[in-house]
Structure formats: structure tokens, C-alpha cells
Amino acid sequence: MRIPYAPTDPSDPSPETQAIYERIRERRKPRPLIPLDLALLHNPEIADGYNRLLGAIRTKSSFPxxxxxxxxxxxxxxxxxxxxxxxxxxxxxxxxxxxxxxxxxxxxxxxxxxxxxxxxxxxxxxxxxxxxxxxxxxxxxxxxxxxxxxxxxxxxxxxxxxxxxxxxxxxxxxxxxxxxxxxxxxxxxxxxx
CATH class of the missing domain: 1.20.1290.10 (AhpD-like)
Known part of the structure; x- marks a missing residue:
């Protein structure tokens, strides 16, 4: 990758950041965080928005x-x-x-x-x-x-x-x-x- 991956655990362990990591982990279960997640987690807020949007596109769509x-x-x-x-x-x-x-x-x-x-x-x-x-x-x-x-x-x-x-x-x-x-x-x- 052209920049290092973000850590698998938040460097800012605030409750908000911890919650974002947990939401993303929950979506990936039973797998661990994937490289895409670790690229996005340089900014947990963006990673969270991405996770919600793509999660909805993948699992909440009526399109075949x-x-x-x-x-x-x-x-x-x-x-x-x-x-x-x-x-x-x-x-x-x-x-x-x-x-x-x-x-x-x-x-x-x-x-x-x-x-x-x-x-x-x-x-x-x-x-x-x-x-x-x-x-x-x-x-x-x-x-x-x-x-x-x-x-x-x-x-x-x-x-x-x-x-x-x-x-x-x-x-x-x-x-x-x-x-x-x-x-x-x-x-x-x-x-x-």
C-alpha cells in the first residue's frame, strides 16, 4: 500500500472511536478487519460512514x-x-x-x-x-x-x-x-x- 495501514486497534481509544471499530468489526464478522478497513481507518469517521453506506448497499437493497x-x-x-x-x-x-x-x-x-x-x-x-x-x-x-x-x-x-x-x-x-x-x-x- 502507498501509505501504512492504520492499526487494528484505535490509537485514539475514545469511546466514539472504539464504537466505530466495533461497528466495522461487527459488519465483517466472522472475519477480522480487512485491508480496506485498515486503509480507511486513518480517519475513523470516514471509515464509519463508508461502512454504513456500503453495508446498506450490500445488505439493504432490493436490486437483484x-x-x-x-x-x-x-x-x-x-x-x-x-x-x-x-x-x-x-x-x-x-x-x-x-x-x-x-x-x-x-x-x-x-x-x-x-x-x-x-x-x-x-x-x-x-x-x-x-x-x-x-x-x-x-x-x-x-x-x-x-x-x-x-x-x-x-x-x-x-x-x-x-x-x-x-x-x-x-x-x-x-x-x-x-x-x-x-x-x-x-x-x-x-x-x-
Whole structure:
């Protein structure tokens, strides 16, 4: 990492800081704090806000989990965030994303415009991936795509897709900027079967 990780126990043992560490530990159970947490904990208040936001995106969303995880994995590919890929590809598979779909995402790495093989994905997956690409790389999402999304998903789910893509773009950019887990430049690989 480009800066040292924060300590696993707070250097400021105030009740407020202790409570933040405990909330983050609770979210990670049964695992210990992960490198991402230790990068964020240089500022416990920011780490706490991050933990609440990403925790809600991951566990309080009505947007289909498999589609959300597919979008997160595509963000990892688009932004060259190997650590994000390594963390989310297994979750995507458990959520029901087909192995072939993840392999198609990986095969797009480095292609101009990150062209995907549309045949590797369902209609809904293609729509979510197009949204993810437009939001991540073009920033402005075209009106016709938003209309297609609103025809399939309710307003809450469209918002949840938008915050998932926006949130995980934040995550990937943070991971890459600080080289959390020293993953920059490492090859993204499919999870073991």
C-alpha cells in the first residue's frame, strides 16, 4: 500500500472511536478487519460512514444481488481494480452469476471501449452492464437506457443500481489510488471452482 495501514486497534481509544471499530468489526464478522478497513481507518469517521453506506448497499437493497455483483465485477474490470474483482467474483458466483458471464467480463479487459460479448449475457444483464459502462466511463447515462431500466425495475431498484455503481466506482478508485493489498498490476483471475 502507498501509505501504512492504520492499526487494528484505535490509537485514539475514545469511546466514539472504539464504537466505530466495533461497528466495522461487527459488519465483517466472522472475519477480522480487512485491508480496506485498515486503509480507511486513518480517519475513523470516514471509515464509519463508508461502512454504513456500503453495508446498506450490500445488505439493504432490493436490486437483484446477482445483477448488482455482476455490475461490481465489471467496475473492477473497467477500473483495473484487482482487489475488488478478487473480493466480488466469488460473491457473484454464489449469487447466481454464471461462470461464463464472469469469464466474458475478464476477456473484455483491455479491449477498446471494453466491448463485451453480448451473447454471454441475458437481456437484463446486458442492460445492467451497459448502464455500468456508461456510468463508469462516460459518466452520463443515456435517456433511452434509463427508460429501458425503468420498464424492468421499479424506481427504488433503479436508484439502488445507480448507488451501487457509483459506490463501487468510489471503492475501486480508492483501492487503486492507494494500492490496497498491493494488487495493482496483478492479473484478475477466475475464482476456483
Amino acid at each position: 444481488l446477482a445483477l448488482a455483483e455482476l455490475a461490481i465485477c465489471y467496475i473492477a474490470v473497467l477500473n483495473k481494480a484487482t482487489y475488488e474483482w478478487t473480493a466480488h467474483a466469488p460473491i457473484a458466483l454464489k449469487a447466481g452469476v454464471k461462470r461464463e458471464a464472469l469469464m466474458a467480463l475478464l476477456s473484455s479487459e483491455g479491449l477498446p471501449g471494453a466491448k463485451l460479448d453480448a451473447q454471454a449475457f441475458s437481456e437484463d444483464e446486458n442492460m445492467v452492464l451497459e448502464y455500468t459502462y456508461q456510468s463508469t466511463k462516460e459518466i452520463i447515462v443515456k435517456d433511452d437506457l434509463m427508460e429501458k431500466l425503468k420498464a424492468i425495475f421499479n424506481h427504488q431498484q433503479v436508484m439502488e443500481l445507480a448507488i451501487t455503481v457509483g459506490g463501487y466506482n468510489m471503492v475501486s478508485r480508492f483501492l487503486v489510488a492507494l494500492d490496497v493489498t498491493e494488487s495493482n498490476g496483478k492479473k484478475m483471475e477466475m475464482p476456483a471452482e
